[in-house]
Amino acid sequence: MQATTSSRKNPEMTRQKILNHTIQLAAEKGVSGVSIQGVADLVGVSKGGVFHHFPNKQKLLEEMIAELLQRLDGFVDQAIAKDPVAQGCFTRAYIEATLQAEPDEVQLWSAISMTILTEPVLNNMWMRWYQARLKRHKQTDDHLELKILRYAADGVWLTAFAEIDDPNETEHMKQELIQRSYFKSSNKQ
Structure with missing residues (x-):
């Protein structure tokens, strides 16, 4: 009581x-x-x-995703604020968030991913967040190389999530993806 x-x-x-x-x-x-x-x-x-x-359960899940996306926004904003290089700043923050080794962040991403993979309404919430971030960072992150790196981070996450890869390899891949985000941009996209 x-x-x-x-x-x-x-x-x-x-x-x-x-x-x-x-x-x-x-x-x-x-x-x-x-x-x-x-x-x-x-x-x-x-x-x-x-x-x-x-x-109802659906509203609870929607609010859960909204809460997680708000936390993710904070994480991404903090990472961008610390990044001294503008080009690719969102991509690097996205890679950090996606491949975060900290337990709280892993739980956050696991919850988002498990949910958005199975629920179309919640997937739409995720996609609206992601598209809004891409629009917001169009000047710094609208390059094919950076898009490929974000897709690669998603693939590394899936491999790590499925426990196919070991954490050291995931960390190595994260660092490699971040390093590749620092490239000299040409006008080709």
Whole structure:
């Protein structure tokens, strides 16, 4: 009963806990592993408590993706702010985010990837985010070489995610892709 009383006093904190535990479940089990009851059990609220914040599972998953994309935006913006070279800055940030070895970031990407691969509505949210970032960075990252590097990062991620590759090789590939993003641009695209 303590969790319920605490939840009533701070609904925003409860909402955030629900989102965080949804991310955890999606990262571990994919979309099919996310259930309202499972999230409620992890948070320590009733199913009704989850429904108070999210009217259904689909809305919960959509909010989860929105939360993850917001976190991803922050990560990408920080990486770009630290990058002294404008050309390719988004691509390097994308590669860093995609092939991040930190546990929290791996969980974030796993949750996004597991979800967007299986849910068209959520895939559309991802694509809108990605297209908006490409549009935003058109002057610095609209080059075929950089597009190929982003695609390669996705392939390396898939290989690492499927545990076909070892983490040292993934790190080596990440560094190689980042290094290749520093090239002399010609007008050919």
